[in-house]
Amino acid sequence: MPELRKDPITGNWVIIAPERAGRPTDFAKGAAEFVRGSDPCPFCRGNEAMTPPAVLSVPGDGKPWEVRVFPNKFPALTAVGSAVDAEHPVLLVGVHEVIVETPEHGATLATLSLKSIENVLRVYQARMRELGKDPRMRHVVIFRNHGPEAGATLEHGHSQLIALPIVPMRVQEEVEGARAYFSSESRCIYCDIAQQEEPNGKRLVLKNEHFIAVAPYASRFPFEVWLLPRRHSARFEDTSETECGSLAGALKSTLASLDEALDSPPYNFIIHSAPFREPSDEFYHWHIEIMPILARVAGFEWGTGIHINPTAPEEAAQTLREHIDPSPL
Amino acid sequence: MPELRKDPITGNWVIIAPERAGRPTDFAKGAAEFVRGSDPCPFCRGNEAMTPPAVLSVPGDGKPWEVRVFPNKFPALTAVGSAVDAEHPVLLVGVHEVIVETPEHGATLATLSLKSIENVLRVYQARMRELGKDPRMRHVVIFRNHGPEAGATLEHGHSQLIALPIVPMRVQEEVEGARAYFSSESRCIYCDIAQQEEPNGKRLVLKNEHFIAVAPYASRFPFEVWLLPRRHSARFEDTSETECGSLAGALKSTLASLDEALDSPPYNFIIHSAPFREPSDEFYHWHIEIMPILARVAGFEWGTGIHINPTAPEEAAQTLREHIDPSPL
Numbered sequence: 001m002p003e004l005r006k007d008p009i010t011g012n013w014v015i016i017a018p019e020r021a022g023r024p025t026d027f028a029k030g031a032a033e034f035v036r037g038s039d040p041c042p043f044c045r046g047n048e049a050m051t052p053p054a055v056l057s058v059p060g061d062g063k064p065w066e067v068r069v070f071p072n073k074f075p076a077l078t079a080v081g082s083a084v085d086a087e088h089p090v091l092l093v094g095v096h097e098v099i100v101e102t103p104e105h106g107a108t109l110a111t112l113s114l115k116s117i118e119n120v121l122r123v124y125q126a127r128m129r130e131l132g133k134d135p136r137m138r139h140v141v142i143f144r145n146h147g148p149e150a151g152a153t154l155e156h157g158h159s160q161l162i163a164l165p166i167v168p169m170r171v172q173e174e175v176e177g178a179r180a181y182f183s184s185e186s187r188c189i190y191c192d193i194a195q196q197e198e199p200n201g202k203r204l205v206l207k208n209e210h211f212i213a214v215a216p217y218a219s220r221f222p223f224e225v226w227l228l229p230r231r232h233s234a235r236f237e238d239t240s241e242t243e244c245g246s247l248a249g250a251l252k253s254t255l256a257s258l259d260e261a262l263d264s265p266p267y268n269f270i271i272h273s274a275p276f277r278e279p280s281d282e283f284y285h286w287h288i289e290i291m292p293i294l295a296r297v298a299g300f301e302w303g304t305g306i307h308i309n310p311t312a313p314e315e316a317a318q319t320l321r322e323h324i325d326p327s328p329l
Numbered sequence: 330m331p332e333l334r335k336d337p338i339t340g341n342w343v344i345i346a347p348e349r350a351g352r353p354t355d356f357a358k359g360a361a362e363f364v365r366g367s368d369p370c371p372f373c374r375g376n377e378a379m380t381p382p383a384v385l386s387v388p389g390d391g392k393p394w395e396v397r398v399f400p401n402k403f404p405a406l407t408a409v410g411s412a413v414d415a416e417h418p419v420l421l422v423g424v425h426e427v428i429v430e431t432p433e434h435g436a437t438l439a440t441l442s443l444k445s446i447e448n449v450l451r452v453y454q455a456r457m458r459e460l461g462k463d464p465r466m467r468h469v470v471i472f473r474n475h476g477p478e479a480g481a482t483l484e485h486g487h488s489q490l491i492a493l494p495i496v497p498m499r500v501q502e503e504v505e506g507a508r509a510y511f512s513s514e515s516r517c518i519y520c521d522i523a524q525q526e527e528p529n530g531k532r533l534v535l536k537n538e539h540f541i542a543v544a545p546y547a548s549r550f551p552f553e554v555w556l557l558p559r560r561h562s563a564r565f566e567d568t569s570e571t572e573c574g575s576l577a578g579a580l581k582s583t584l585a586s587l588d589e590a591l592d593s594p595p596y597n598f599i600i601h602s603a604p605f606r607e608p609s610d611e612f613y614h615w616h617i618e619i620m621p622i623l624a625r626v627a628g629f630e631w632g633t634g635i636h637i638n639p640t641a642p643e644e645a646a647q648t649l650r651e652h653i654d655p656s657p658l
């Protein structure tokens with residue numbers, strides 16, 4: 001059973017999940033590859049029996065489903081609560097779900113229709129709202145690993161969701177940073193960033209009615225992009241229907257420009273949203289961070305937390321602007 | 330010129346170093362490979378003219394050098410101080426050096442003689458002491474990237490050193506954690522860990538006169554190993570000659586057991602030592618963290634800082650104990 005452990009020095013958590021590996025020395029060597037290439041894909045329509053039963057499924061056009069959510073077969077955390085670790089007691093409770101974004105095996109969030117992308121975003125919201133009702137859950141992380149180098153084990157387009165009984169330290173760091181800025185400036189730091197980057201323009205990737213995409217000033221990764229909602233809101237799950245439509249366009253255009261500029265790179269994206277039941281609505285601002293996997297993270301980064309980024313965000317933004325297809329915006 | 334930038338929200342630093350890449354969209358695709366395979370190796374004896382001049386060189390047995398230190402040709406930071414960033418002024422000063430560990434092209438810290446490893450450790454110390462004299466420097470990180478998947482671009486065995494004008498946030502986190510424990514317990518937390526793990530044994534990898542190696546309780550990575558000195562000391566540079574000999578044995582045995590158990594995996598190691606000119610001698614405890622690169626870091630880890638580790642440290646330690654060659658100890 002997966003186990004949450006806390007580092008006694010830094011207070012950082014780790015999840016020990018032996019069920020996710022084979023023998024302890026079983027690790028993939030060499031080039032990154034998907035776990036299954038030609039095998040029947042468990043995420044394709046018709047193969048639903050290969051996955052756990054759906055917890056949410058969005059039907060469409062007379063088809064059984066367009067988006068499908070089910071528990072991860074190899075979860076990092078499980079909902080079996082109340083078990084504790086003998087050495088450092090911690091409630092081992094959590095939820096790990098897979099969100100299959102489309103029945104089309106080869107489609108991605110850069111190629112799907114705007115309507116389909118909007119469906120996926122609405123499903124993210126629905127799951128966050130539902131899981132937020134469980135008083136044991138403090139935070140939900142929605143993320144997408146695209147490509148084997150980004151940690152995806154299956155090719156068929158999917159996102160993942162993990163609900164946690166704790167607020168992760170990196171999330172806390174952001175929330176505290178935003179709180180401190182609000183205390184001294186009485187303004188949201190993300191609102192200020194959006195309002196400065198748009199007229200400045202040199203780190204702006206794109207904009208539409210409700211969102212802007214920027215290469216952040218202190219980008220950790222080459223071609224890192226943040227999608228910021230123009231309206232101040234701490235919680236992704238509170239995004240309106242109209243805003244979801246606008247976000248679908250901004251996300252599709254951003255991902256398509258990365259594909260164009262960088263020959264379809266692997267990437268991770270993460271939705272950063274406020275922890276549940278914490279008063280952060282005034283100063284925190286939900287957003288999406290997209291990180292293409294282009295440079296290797298090495299000893300220096302692990303030892304210090306300081307990333308060495310060979311591409312200035314100003315240069316990344318300029319390159320992406322040259323590859324933007326404005327039609328989905 | 331490389332630039333240090335601070336994230337306005339979290340306070341984390343990044344280094345923007347465009348000189349380290351070619352064109353902004355120039356990134357290696359596919360399998361990890363060394364930059365040069367069959368080209369003349371700039372780190373081999375006789376090719377010294379291919380690197381910047383040495384700042385330190387240890388002669389041996391009538392040979393011109395056994396260990397050689399020089400500035401990195403593509404530095405993440407340079408000693409050209411006083412330049413500032415117009416948007417967020419920061420002193421752009423630092424040192425980035427390469428430590429070639431041996432003239433033997435294919436040798437590693439798992440295969441070199443104990444005497445040679447000790448020489449490398451003494452060179453690390455000499456550089457730390459020297460760079461610590463510069464009042465602008467707050468911290469030195471010594472790290473090793475082994476294998477292309479771990480971020481090494483050249484095959485010939487080498488370590489790196491970066492001196493920084495700031496204390497990195499991850500280092501500060503450790504120092505603060507150790508300080509808090511000392512405040513409440515009046516003991517060093519690393520001393521306590523070493524004293525508990527040795528008799529407990531289930532996470533112990535090896536021990537010798539002056540060091541123990543453990544798989545830490547909250548291991549972030551499969552087969553992560555920490556080398557802890559038995560004597561309380563905040564600073565690696567204060568390690569005695571005898572202790573360096575003992576460390577050479579512990580390091581060689583640990584790395585050799587990883588090679589045996591996991592078919593010579595890529596790895597990073599980092600020497601964690603106290604920041605300069607900060608009163609942390611009572612409660613901080615220098616150590617080495619070794620992280621084999623076996624599992625991919627993905628969206629969840631980047632978004633939360635929580636690592637999902639598929640190998641329990643108890644299992645990793647047991648596997649490594651079965652592969653320890655005790656002769657260098």
